[in-house]
Amino acid sequence: MTRWKTPDRPAVKRRKRFYPWLLVLLVAYLGMAIYQSFKPLPDGISVASPLLPVSDVAFLADVTYLDAEGNRQSEQAIFDEMLRLINQAKRLVVLDMFLFNDFAGEANGDYRPLSAQLARALIERKAQMPGLEAVVITDPLNTMYGGLTLEHLTALRAAGVKLIVTDLTELRASNPTWSGLWYWCCQWLSNTAEGGWLDNRLGPGQVTLRSYLAMANFKANHRKTLVADAGEDWVGVVTSANPHDASSMHGNVALRFQGPAVAELLESERAVAHLSGDDIDFDPLQLKGAVAPGGPRLQLLTEGKIGDALVIAVQSAEPGDRIDIATFYLAHRDLVDALKSAQARGVQVRVLLDPNKDAFGFEKSGIPNRPVAAELHEAGIPVRWCATNGEQCHAKVLLKRSLSGDAVLHLGSANFTRRNLDDLNLETNVRLVASKETPAIADATRWFDRYWHNAEGQRLSVPYPTYADVSRWRYWQYRLMEATGLSTF
Incomplete structure (x- = not known):
């Protein structure tokens, strides 16, 4: 006869006492994750300015390619222009840059020392013009969230340049799976640049465990902007490029402009300073004016308003219109679905993507672009890949040209992606509305066609089959990563 062991009654009681506490911890974790995902945005974040008149607007691009002999060539214009603008400023320079360091990961190369060049230009200009209000805003990733001290940032402070390291606390959670725990267990832990014992995966030096715990939130001030005075006027630059040495060979784009939108750009940066407990000590720019009928107009967009505008641009396209997209990451579901619908109703869509294979000496998996490209290809949308050789195709561009002759340029x-377009990261884009003949629109069109057609024997892009990936497993892996935030894109 089978004899059943009598349960250990004290053990059962201990488990019963433990269950309510486990439930409390689970509710606290889920509650924090949900709150951090949907909490109110800070003031001045996620804005869309009116369409404003714009002058002296120019499209700039950095392009790296293999020439007809197979030699690597690089054309750089963006930071050349930024350095020029800094070197002539007399009253104000506000620079907001995501990556501002010389980290190279595992990569080796003859990189342009962008971080040192930009820091030196700011320091020298401040010395020449002591009354210049010079402000640099950057992301805490550059210091590994307080785990490193960077010489060029220390030198900027010593020279009188105001350095604002963005406080990301008030931003919504990009990775709520981790942030739900982070805000209970680890946020209060201080960090130090002394005594780190873990290798810095991004560059030299050693950092603390706390640096990596903070990094896992995947929050970022991902903006790349410049505001400066230019004589009696003001000039703004919005770009996809970072002053990051190992990114100096990346393909990037920028738009330089003057007019009332520069005042909107400055106020958007003041909002970042405020959420970081600081300020830009300069009065708001008085550049308001009426929109000139028929002339180019520009709208400043930040955070979630960027995604709204991109989707509207695609959804409003009519049969015969052209939409060209070139981007480092394409993953946002609303935008992908809008592109497929546009193609189905007769809009001529072309998509140029980075193959997502290179990241500073590390090999990437091809997610999200390769699964998304397979989806677009199946829908009949022509797709090509940037022909990268260690660098990245880092632009983020949508160019829409209508049969009427009007054009819209987003960059x-x-x-x-969800992280960049759904009020998670700090981001800045511009939307230029003009005729196709406007020089900035014409230059952007030539830039895209140069990539698409490999003009003059320059190897800039390769056909879709080169990196085609139809794996359903990898497609659903991308969908899970995009939906949950358990990714770096």
């Missing part, structure tokens, strides 16, 4: 810092 800036925001990748076309």
